Amino acid sequence: MQDIERLKIKICDHIDNLAPELIELSRTIHGQPELAFEETKASHCLSSFLKKHGFSCQPGVGEMPTAFIAGYPPHSTKRPTVAFLAEYDALPNLGHACGHNLIAAASAGAAVGLCSCLFEQWGRIAVLGTPAEEGGGGKIKLINKGLFNNLDVALMFHPDSKTQLVKRALAMVALEVNFHGQAAHAAAAPHEGRNALDAVIMSFNNINSLRQQIRDDARIHGIITHGGEAPNIIPHFAAARFMVRALDNTYLQQLLARVIDCFKAAAQASCTRLELKQDELSYAAFKPNYGLVELFRPNLKSLGLRETPGSELANIGSSDIGNVSRLLPSLHANIAICPADLSIHTPEFANAAISDFGQRRMLLAAKALSLTALDLLYYPECLKGVKQEFEGGGHNTL
Numbered sequence: 001m002q003d004i005e006r007l008k009i010k011i012c013d014h015i016d017n018l019a020p021e022l023i024e025l026s027r028t029i030h031g032q033p034e035l036a037f038e039e040t041k042a043s044h045c046l047s048s049f050l051k052k053h054g055f056s057c058q059p060g061v062g063e064m065p066t067a068f069i070a071g072y073p074p075h076s077t078k079r080p081t082v083a084f085l086a087e088y089d090a091l092p093n094l095g096h097a098c099g100h101n102l103i104a105a106a107s108a109g110a111a112v113g114l115c116s117c118l119f120e121q122w123g124r125i126a127v128l129g130t131p132a133e134e135g136g137g138g139k140i141k142l143i144n145k146g147l148f149n150n151l152d153v154a155l156m157f158h159p160d161s162k163t164q165l166v167k168r169a170l171a172m173v174a175l176e177v178n179f180h181g182q183a184a185h186a187a188a189a190p191h192e193g194r195n196a197l198d199a200v201i202m203s204f205n206n207i208n209s210l211r212q213q214i215r216d217d218a219r220i221h222g223i224i225t226h227g228g229e230a231p232n233i234i235p236h237f238a239a240a241r242f243m244v245r246a247l248d249n250t251y252l253q254q255l256l257a258r259v260i261d262c263f264k265a266a267a268q269a270s271c272t273r274l275e276l277k278q279d280e281l282s283y284a285a286f287k288p289n290y291g292l293v294e295l296f297r298p299n300l301k302s303l304g305l306r307e308t309p310g311s312e313l314a315n316i317g318s319s320d321i322g323n324v325s326r327l328l329p330s331l332h333a334n335i336a337i338c339p340a341d342l343s344i345h346t347p348e349f350a351n352a353a354i355s356d357f358g359q360r361r362m363l364l365a366a367k368a369l370s371l372t373a374l375d376l377l378y379y380p381e382c383l384k385g386v387k388q389e390f391e392g393g394g395h396n397t398l
């Protein structure tokens, strides 16, 4: 048996031994759901687990109290560094309906599993605690603060209803749209008013016309957040929020310009003033790294899990992992934790994220991530191939 096969068995045994702790970790995070940037307890229990198993841990990185970076060997700056990303924020009202408790436990388990057989000369393992994936773009903030600068590869899994190793993510910008008009009595003096609500309604209609001429992979959707005070007052202020998404960043910018024209046209027609605010954190489209997928796939298969056939473009949203994938080779593998007809962001999915089946899949994900990281550190040519693909050299089968 090759040395690496022995090491892989050792890693899996180690993760099996860690299982009670990892399940406890995932259940604890699930049982006390915390929203974006408020994940104090989740961040603390993950850091404590990693420190207990020999990692050095720096809390509050990137000027976010609930972000952290942990490393093994402790305080090492050795390269290459393979990073496991841990998400742990929950959704309003739904709790862990995106299963981030399982992501956190799997990434922590993968890291501790691997450190049991890491030779220091190979490199370093990091766990990056990334808050606020569900709106807030925690990873983008960490990128802007340089936390990804000394990492070579980013690995994570995401719970899903299907096992798909490549699932794309759309580039996305969020907009806040305010219209300022003139209030007037709606019956006695409507001619003195300028109707801000009309501007919002026209914006929706303009966008619905534009929608016929946009690419299939683009999305524009919004809500009205303020529509006036009373039906007998011409609304002097009305507001909406929109999201614009596309499969590539270039088309997103072109589409965004046309959406903004829809708002401008509405303002002109209603004689109101447009005030537009673009969220400073734009989500980038996910850039898959097929070299990483081809390392991950046989590891997953060796653990007995097969992929669900399907398009990498089906049922896709947006995530801040997109921005990470533009900076360094990234794996964001989806693994089924429930029947295929369930959707994420539902109460049923929150139940799946605490189920025994969900916990077993979390342990399996931890193993597959850990084994893939071992491949990257054990075979320098694997890491080189993954990086060449990232740099634009195309994907070579390793």
Ligand SMILES: [Zn+2]
Pocket: 098, 134, 344, 345
């Ligand atoms: Zn989600």
Ligand SMILES: [Zn+2]
Pocket: 098, 099, 100, 133, 158
């Ligand atoms: Zn999620």
